[in-house]
Amino acid sequence: MTARLPLFPLNSVLFPGLVLPLSIFEERYRALVRDLIALPEDAPRVFGVVAIRDGHEVAPKDATDAAAGFGENPAQALFTVGCTADAATIGEHETGGGYEIVATGTTRFRVLSIDATGPYLVGEVEELPEHSGEGAGALAAGVARAFRTYQKRLAGARERTLAGAPELPDEPSVLSYLVAAATILDTPAKQRLLEAPDTATRLAEELRLLRREAAVISKLRTIPAVDLTQKAPSPN
Structure with a gap:
């Protein structure tokens, strides 16, 4: 329709x-x-x-x-x-x-x-429609851990303390959208996450991106001052 x-x-x-x-x-x-x-x-x-x-x-x-x-x-x-x-x-x-x-x-x-x-x-x-896909629950747990690591390394690179971080949602699709919005990525990368055919695919891509970004941040002394993850956006 x-x-x-x-x-x-x-x-x-x-x-x-x-x-x-x-x-x-x-x-x-x-x-x-x-x-x-x-x-x-x-x-x-x-x-x-x-x-x-x-x-x-x-x-x-x-x-x-x-x-x-x-x-x-x-x-x-x-x-x-x-x-x-x-x-x-x-x-x-x-x-x-x-x-x-x-x-x-x-x-x-x-x-x-x-x-x-x-x-x-x-x-x-x-x-x-949003389909769950295979293994979304297990992937969500991995993404939540990787996102916390990413946030901590990002705060460390800015010489800040990560304070008041809200609890991450348990529902895999909600988590996948929040992480997609809160991670510092260019528009084409975010668009690919929006277009993912199901939640599991989106979470798998986020896990890859978060691990890559956290590894890059750990090797940098400073990063651009784009403050997007000091506090994650709140889901509706």
Whole structure:
């Protein structure tokens, strides 16, 4: 079964269960938000977040015109698997002329086609179910241990103390998405994790990546000051 979904291109990947804050100022996305606000109160206010493949940067907390420059075939500039975002909170920006949104990732989808004729992109999408896969439980335990090691080495490389780290979730799929979001990886690597055919495959890839990254960090005196894992994102 397919559905039409407003699309919000970003230069980052949203995962199910993770929170996404957005500041909306560009007119086409203000139009998208106005359409969400106009929905009946009991209707879900959802849109689709899709990562941009090349060259168009849109910071999640400072959104600009992500669709501009995509040309006649925007599908070529976007990854085909994204995540539905539920806009639980929508408020007008305190300076006026824009909106502040706090959305939460819910389900993955595949983009089948894109309609660029309106004020913002709209995709024909199909939902991608999350399958467990073989051995997800055992892999989850290994990923949790590897992620804790990764966090400790990352904190050590920054000469910081890892404090207040929350308990990791027991459910393998929830763990897989949280680790995917919290690990410092480039957009293509995160996108591959989002697109994994099942939880077990995602966890196996994360275990490989975490071991590699922890080994690299242990050999470095300092690392870039991108503070993404001092505190892991909280799952919904």
